[in-house]
Amino acid sequence: MNILFTVFLSFLILLGTHILIWRTKRPLQDAAALFIIFVFIPTLVASLYSLFSFMGILPEAWFSIKELFSIWLLLVAVGCAYIQFYPAAQAVSPSLEMMLLIQKNSPTSTGVEQIQTLFDHKKLVMNRVQDLLNSGMALKKKDKFMITSSGKRLIRFFLFYRRLLGLGYHGG
Amino acid sequence: MTLFDWSTLFVFLSPIFQFLFHAASARLFKKESPQMVVIYSIFICAFILILGLGLLWSIEPLRSCIDYFICMVYFVIGYFAVAYSYFNLFNISETGRRLKILYELLQSPYLTESKLQDIYGRDEIVQVRLDRLCAIGQLKKEEDGYKINSKTLLYMGHFSNFWHRLLKF
Numbered sequence: 001m002n003i004l005f006t007v008f009l010s011f012l013i014l015l016g017t018h019i020l021i022w023r024t025k026r027p028l029q030d031a032a033a034l035f036i037i038f039v040f041i042p043t044l045v046a047s048l049y050s051l052f053s054f055m056g057i058l059p060e061a062w063f064s065i066k067e068l069f070s071i072w073l074l075l076v077a078v079g080c081a082y083i084q085f086y087p088a089a090q091a092v093s094p095s096l097e098m099m100l101l102i103q104k105n106s107p108t109s110t111g112v113e114q115i116q117t118l119f120d121h122k123k124l125v126m127n128r129v130q131d132l133l134n135s136g137m138a139l140k141k142k143d144k145f146m147i148t149s150s151g152k153r154l155i156r157f158f159l160f161y162r163r164l165l166g167l168g169y170h171g172g
Numbered sequence: 173m174t175l176f177d178w179s180t181l182f183v184f185l186s187p188i189f190q191f192l193f194h195a196a197s198a199r200l201f202k203k204e205s206p207q208m209v210v211i212y213s214i215f216i217c218a219f220i221l222i223l224g225l226g227l228l229w230s231i232e233p234l235r236s237c238i239d240y241f242i243c244m245v246y247f248v249i250g251y252f253a254v255a256y257s258y259f260n261l262f263n264i265s266e267t268g269r270r271l272k273i274l275y276e277l278l279q280s281p282y283l284t285e286s287k288l289q290d291i292y293g294r295d296e297i298v299q300v301r302l303d304r305l306c307a308i309g310q311l312k313k314e315e316d317g318y319k320i321n322s323k324t325l326l327y328m329g330h331f332s333n334f335w336h337r338l339l340k341f
Contacts, residue, residue: 019339022339026339047324067176070179070246071185071255072184078251081252089326091341095267099320099326100326102319106320110317111317112299115302116295119298125269126285126289128273137201154271162265164191167198
């Protein structure tokens with residue numbers, strides 16, 4: 001019970017810190033900041049705790065190393081799940097926007113033409129291109145766009161992953 | 173190994189189990205919606221691992237119900253947290269616009285802005301998503317258009333809108 005309670009309490013503290021920072025001043029590199037809060041900090045605290053208890057600095061350790069590992073594992077697993085959820089909170093996805101419109105029109109059904117009016121086709125593509133330029137995955141040279149080596153590594157990783165699954169790549 | 177150690181070990185190894193189950197299911201059910209295949213494979217894998225845990229626990233000397241309950245709660249939270257990350261990883265490979273653009277840039281370097289916009293036909297970006305939402309049972313297609321079939325994604329959407337406001341975006 002102690003382990004679950006510790007994970008619950010630690011996650012609440014990390015989540016509270018995240019909300020507080022975001023409401024005060026949202027970091028520019030938000031993905032990196034989330035990684036620091038939900039993965040790096042728990043790992044650092046768990047490592048320091050193990051080190052101090054190994055050195056005998058902590059007089060009476062609350063948790064054994066095995067228990068500490070269980071706490072760290074669950075905390076990081078839940079933290080990673082939150083990091084995955086974050087983009088959905090950051091911006092409404094096109095699929096969700098469509099569903100909200102269809103729900104608004106119900107019980108009448110919604111035609112494709114009306115759904116298409118929701119999106120600026122140019123913006124949908126170029127916003128993502130800008131994201132790639134900002135994150136260094138692509139670069140622009142004289143009105144032409146190119147992929148960088150980190151962009152190549154990322155897409156090759158996903159192509160390899162899908163090949164392992166026996167799936168081709170069609171893309172979003 | 174105690175009951176709790178087994179739960180921890182299973183959570184630790186769950187990404188490997190999930191990937192292996194998914195790889196087998198994706199090859200077996202190629203005609204089904206890829207997103208439904210990954211969801212089903214995650215649940216079937218969870219069911220098998222829970223059975224495995226039950227078997228390992230039966231070897232242990234008899235414990236109180238509370239001990240079993242805590243170990244199970246630990247496993248379920250850990251397993252599904254990992255599964256959510258795994259599902260999102262797969263989803264990015266399936267639906268991510270950034271990946272699609274990177275893929276096109278890998279295939280043909282030096283693309284202009286107008287060529288990049290041609291990656292998606294004007295109506296394709298909408299139609300692909302509508303088809304996908306129908307395949308996972310969120311929408312249903314009728315003669316004169318689309319209707320909501322299941323509200324699961326909508327509820328998730330309302331929660332993300334609430335979180336969006338909480339984080340002051």
